[in-house]
Amino acid sequence: SGIITLDPGYKNSGSCKSDITFLDGELGILRYRGYSIEDLAEKADFLEVSYLLIFGELPTTKQLAQFETDIRKYTLVNEEMKNIIDGFPKTAHPMGVLAALTSALTAFNPKSVNVENEKEMYEAVCKTMGKFLVIATWTYRKSMGYPLNYYDNTKGYVENFMRLMFELPTEPYTANPVVIDALDKLFILHGDHEQNCSTSTVRMVGSSHAGLFASISAGVSALWGPLHGGANQAVLEMLEEIHRNGGDADKYMAKAKDKNDPFRLMGFGHRVYKNFDPRAKIIKKAANEVLATLGVEDPILAIAKKLEEAALEDEYFKSRNLYPNVDFYSGIIYRALGIPTDMFTVMFAIGRLPGWIAQWKEMRENKEPIGRPRQVYTGHPLRDFVPTDKR
Ligand code: CMC
Secondary structure, three states: OOOOOOOOHHOOOOOOOOEEEEEEEEEEOEEEEEEEEEHHHHHHHHHHHHHHHHHHOOOOOOHHHHHHHHHHHHHHHHOOOHHHOOOOOOOOOOOHHHHHHHHHHHHHHHHHHOOOOHHHHHHHHHHHHHHHHHHHHHHHHHHHHOOOOOOOOOHHHHHHHHHHOOOOOOOOOOOOHHHHHHHHHHHOOOOOOOHHHHHHHHHHHOOOOOOHHHHHHHHHHHOOOOOOOOHHHHHHHHHHHHOOOOOHHHHHHHHHHHOOOOOOOEEEEOOOOOOHHHHHHHHHHHHHHHHHHOOOOOOHHHHHHHHHHHHOOHHHHHHOOOOEOHHHHHHHHHHHOOOHHHHHHHHHHHHHHHHHHHHHHHHHOOOOOOOOOOOOOOOOOOOOOOOOOHH
């Protein structure tokens, strides 16, 4: 009852209190649990940051080793899951398959987690981290018609990602430290981003006390959209198209500014960052380094830089505070690492997983009420029913 405040897209509404991620959009600051994203990307590894996000503190050497071991215990995925994967056409988008498989995990893990039991919560965290990585790579194996691969207990989490994806019976995978480091950094940069669309979705679904897998599956679906995580695939497709059409960046700038054209410059703009996206800065630098170290020459990188320069000089983009976001340069690195374009958003999902888990856990531990926004009704007033023959 009472007056309802209307705020479409929740541009000015806080949905919760949170101790996890600090973000200042004006100053371009991003911190996980108080640690700057620059420091974490440079000095920590992905599992360390996952632990930090989920449990609130950086792990000790012993805690980190235990965390890795415990995740490993859960990397075996029920064999019956393979029947589900087999039901999909090879052409299915990996994000759709990932959402379905994550949801299917609820069938094999039906017991709901007692969030007040620390041990049960810890197990649920490790299980999710373990199984999600494996099924994420299976979406790719399926699309390629490759046999599904299993986690190698002698290798680290990020290296396992590459092995799970690319190792073939005829082609053993040899890790290149440059590749593993770059991936580690990218996953860290995607780790959490406070109440973005997919995270809000995970919290909202979880607020009805739906389980962790079900909530995360909903997060995967939310992430898929091109205005959110799907932007990384859309950016690369846009850059490829510009390249195919002769590299005329100005033409696409004009399209993006044309209000009669629905086209948007993908990888530009952000709801919260109105100055720069600190993740984009780090990723741009990493993209330069990775390409140079791997000796990859990609004309797409030059197009991206040209677009960025043009946009930074442009009145339309300047007046609307539109800057490159996290998705603008990440695809260029993924491409250099041999990740297929339709897997880019899956990469984002793997990186965001610890953030989703941390937010779900916090929401339940804080005993938040069920999410249930109100609305302002704009439909008909009361109408008399008209029988079918009188309409
Ligand atoms: N190209 C052209 N114009 C744009 C763009 C763009 N990429 N982004 C925003 N605008 C314009 C928009 O048309 C509007 O103009 P006007 O005031 O004249 O109507 C103004 O800028 C404000 O945009 P908005 O849509 O009201 O802003 P929002 O906060 O609702 O949307 C956004 C934020 C990220 C969805 C949007 O900037 C966008 O669609 N960007 C392209 C997609 C993208 O890169 N998404 C990734 C976001 S970062 C990582 C993630 O979340 O996954």
